[in-house]
Amino acid sequence: MEQTKPFYDLSIPYNTDDSKMRALLNELVELGYKTIAIDQSFDHSKKENGKRGSDMFPEPQKIEHLRKEFQDKLRILQRITVLYVDVNVAHAMSVSLNLRKFNLIAGQPKTDAALTHCCTTFNGDLISFDPVAGSRLLVNRKAYQVAVRRGMFFEIKYAPAIVDSNNRKDMIKIAQNYCTKGKSKNIIFSSGATHEFQLRGSYDVANLAFIFGLSEDQGKNAVDRHCRQLFLKAESRRLGKTIMFVKGNGPVVFSDSSEDDHSDEDEEMEGLKTHVKDYSESELINEKNPPNKRLKMA
Amino acid sequence: MAAYYYFDIKLKLRDPDTVVLTPSLFRNCVLDALDSFFCEEKPTMEIVKFCALQQRVIFRVPEELYEMTRISLELIGHYQETPCHFQILQTSKSTLDFEKDIEKNFVGLPNSED
Numbered sequence: 001m002e003q004t005k006p007f008y009d010l011s012i013p014y015n016t017d018d019s020k021m022r023a024l025l026n027e028l029v030e031l032g033y034k035t036i037a038i039d040q041s042f043d044h045s046k047k048e049n050g051k052r053g054s055d056m057f058p059e060p061q062k063i064e065h066l067r068k069e070f071q072d073k074l075r076i077l078q079r080i081t082v083l084y085v086d087v088n089v090a091h092a093m094s095v096s097l098n099l100r101k102f103n104l105i106a107g108q109p110k111t112d113a114a115l116t117h118c119c120t121t122f123n124g125d126l127i128s129f130d131p132v133a134g135s136r137l138l139v140n141r142k143a144y145q146v147a148v149r150r151g152m153f154f155e156i157k158y159a160p161a162i163v164d165s166n167n168r169k170d171m172i173k174i175a176q177n178y179c180t181k182g183k184s185k186n187i188i189f190s191s192g193a194t195h196e197f198q199l200r201g202s203y204d205v206a207n208l209a210f211i212f213g214l215s216e217d218q219g220k221n222a223v224d225r226h227c228r229q230l231f232l233k234a235e236s237r238r239l240g241k242t243i244m245f246v247k248g249n250g251p252v253v254f255s256d257s258s259e260d261d262h263s264d265e266d267e268e269m270e271g272l273k274t275h276v277k278d279y280s281e282s283e284l285i286n287e288k289n290p291p292n293k294r295l296k297m298a
Numbered sequence: 299m300a301a302y303y304y305f306d307i308k309l310k311l312r313d314p315d316t317v318v319l320t321p322s323l324f325r326n327c328v329l330d331a332l333d334s335f336f337c338e339e340k341p342t343m344e345i346v347k348f349c350a351l352q353q354r355v356i357f358r359v360p361e362e363l364y365e366m367t368r369i370s371l372e373l374i375g376h377y378q379e380t381p382c383h384f385q386i387l388q389t390s391k392s393t394l395d396f397e398k399d400i401e402k403n404f405v406g407l408p409n410s411e412d
Binding site for chain 2: 161162163165168195196197198199200201204205207208210211
């Protein structure tokens with residue numbers, strides 16, 4: 001089984017400058033994060049029309065050197081965020097081989113139709129939104145419920161709320177919409193931070209739940225349990241049918257017992273027999289005089 | 299007797315040399331954030347200890363302002379137009395003191411001559 005440790009930050013935008021990436025990752029380590037995802041954006045609406053045969057989606061960025069460097073400190077995943085406007089993306093996704101190389105696939109719809117598609121049929125794991133574009137797109141109740149049933153998660157990024165007050169208002173509006181339409185189910189918090197000063201500690205992020213309309217438990221789950229569930233869902237999507245090995249850590253159930261133990265057990269068994277005898281006798285009595293009414297158990 | 303919550307804050311600034319770090323400016327920064335996020339005008343906030351060298355602050359607020367102050371601190375992204383992070387190291391109902399921690403760390407460190 002794939003091991004991941006809390007806490008999670010599943011949206012760190014990829015930066016070509018290695019020194020900036022290192023600074024971000026070091027800060028994440030310092031703040032206590034253990035599992036992160038480096039995010040690449042891909043705008044499907046700006047695709048080249050004549051491009052056929054080759055894979056439309058980009059390959060994951062090469063981050064092996066960062067993985068090696070932070071081997072013991074961080075588990076680094078790779079994520080792609082697909083920005084799209086129409087349902088044509090579904091076909092392109094189904095034939096893409098590059099997409100399988102990413103650990104997580106997020107959808108970022110640009111229109112209402114795309115948002116409904118994202119909730120109902122999108123073959124990804126996560127629904128994101130563009131904090132800069134504002135709160136034009138608000139999910140409806142039915143689509144939200146379908147998404148939750150399909151195991152999709154909704155993402156709320158907190159870094160844009162730190163950068164700009166207008167973004168903050170939009171984010172609160174979107175989060176409150178999640179709260180009213182779907183009781184804030186299946187929500188995860190991630191940073192979307194472009195530099196290390198936009199990152200916050202995991203407990204602080206969980207505490208932001210209060211302004212986003214989530215309860216205390218939902219806030220904690222948004223940086224821990226839900227992210228783990230999202231990761232497992234993504235792994236199952238990537239791998240398909242898999243074999244699971246279950247390793248027991250508990251006490252041995254079937255074992256050879258010594259004679260002393262056996263004698264003790266015999267005594268216990270004899271005691272049980274007498275109990276059973278008494279019980280069976282009482283049952284017999286009851287059978288002779290069956291009760292007219294069913295007895296209520298206390 | 300009014301109950302207070304104490305905050306132990308570490309100030310992380312991108313360019314510490316370009317900003318002026320004083321207790322009153324820090325206080326204004328937090329109060330502005332409280333005002334803009336929650337419309338809390340002139341709330342009580344007392345700075346207990348301030349060290350510009352170590353970039354550490356301990357201040358206290360009334361108990362009813364605890365949640366709002368905490369969220370405001372998390373959402374502060376700039377100090378004098380410099381990107382910053384006010385990292386909350388500890389919160390407590392009892393008095394906090396970062397100098398004791400530093401002394402403890404010094405005591406705990408092995409002597410370099412040994």
